[in-house]
Amino acid sequence: MSGAQALLPVPLAEHLRLLPPIMKNGLIMFRRKASSAKPESVQATSGRIEIERQGHVAYLEYTLAGKILQLIHSEVPQALRGQGLASELAHSAFEWAREQGLKVDVICPSVAEYLTKHPEYADLVL
Numbered sequence: 001m002s003g004a005q006a007l008l009p010v011p012l013a014e015h016l017r018l019l020p021p022i023m024k025n026g027l028i029m030f031r032r033k034a035s036s037a038k039p040e041s042v043q044a045t046s047g048r049i050e051i052e053r054q055g056h057v058a059y060l061e062y063t064l065a066g067k068i069l070q071l072i073h074s075e076v077p078q079a080l081r082g083q084g085l086a087s088e089l090a091h092s093a094f095e096w097a098r099e100q101g102l103k104v105d106v107i108c109p110s111v112a113e114y115l116t117k118h119p120e121y122a123d124l125v126l
Contacts, residue, residue: 043065043066044063044064044065044066045063045064045065046061046062046063046064047061047062047064048060048061048062049062049089049092049093049096051085051088051089053080053083053085054079054080056077056079056080057077058074058075058076058077058080058085058086058089059074059075059089060073060074060089060090060092060093060108060111061073061074062093064102067101067102067103068102068103068104068105068126069093069096069097069100069102069103069104069105070104070105070107071090071093071104071105071106071107071108071111072107072108073107073108074086074089074090074108074110074111086110086114087114090110090111090114090115090118091114091118093111094118094121094124097124098121098124102124103124103125103126104121104124104125104126105125105126106125
């Protein structure tokens with residue numbers, strides 16, 4: 001690459017904003033069957049990963065219950081489409097899941113499409 005500088009990725013914090021989980025109607029509890037007589041409770045939280053550009057916000061909604069990260073729905077405004085933001089959102093979610101030791105339940109079709117092109121995250125998927 002003579003005369004050209006290598007493009008380095010922009011630090012994640014500069015363009016990606018991770019919002020704190022949103023609790024809806026207070027504490028959300030799920031019950032699942034356990035082998036013992038007492039059911040085990042798992043706390044769940046919801047939130048979104050957001051990227052703000054040009055006054056618009058692209059986001060990926062998630063739910064975290066125990067060690068399972070559900071990637072539910074993504075939305076990229078028309079003005080921001082074609083810039084790879086859906087891929088950035090999915091990439092950030094998978095990287096965070098890997099760092100936290102989580103498994104991922106992919107519900108969002110856009111994230112499922114991202115997975116077809118990035119098999120390096122297949123080990124995280126339920």
